[in-house]
Amino acid sequence: MARKLKTYQTSLGFFDLAIATPSMKAALDAWGADSNLFHQGAAKESDEPDVIAATMTKPGVVLRRPVGSDGSFNEHAGLPTDLGDGRSTAARRSKGSKAKKSRPVDKAAERNAALDYDREQRRRELERAREEAARQKERERRQQAVDKAQAALDKARQEHTKRAAAVQAEVEALEKRLQAEETRWDQEKARLEAALRRARGS
Known part of the structure; x- marks a missing residue:
């Protein structure tokens, strides 16, 4: 059964981020966060109807908007243009959230979003499995090439050792002949x- 999705928000760099996932951990993973932004107070579950609606149309996809703005969330967002207007990001956010009115929750849309999320997760897992299989195949190909090169080197080393021993034996034989001479x-x-001396009469 598909798990119920929740919408989570945070701000990273120049963007506000939002995503619909079944858990905070999944949201942190999607954002690429290396610490728990929820415990730090830098991320939260969103209760803004427009944000929830946007994320539910693309569950599991990180949506962005310029930091501090109250515009709509999209997959691709431009950089913020009003960072120097003197108002704090928190003030802009609180003003924007107060202006919005709540909408009734669409249970069917939530179920569909959860199913879409599960399908997207399966698709990503399959894609990761294909990529890993391709990487494994490339590793095996490289290993075969290394093994072949190592075998050729070992064979050449054995041949060299054999020839050097033959030459050394010839050198020793020549030294014996020289000593005998x-x-x-x-x-x-x-x-x-x-x-x-005898001929000289000495």
């Missing part, structure tokens, strides 16, 4: 020098 030459040189 030096030993043979020392012996040969000693023999020939001895023969040269």
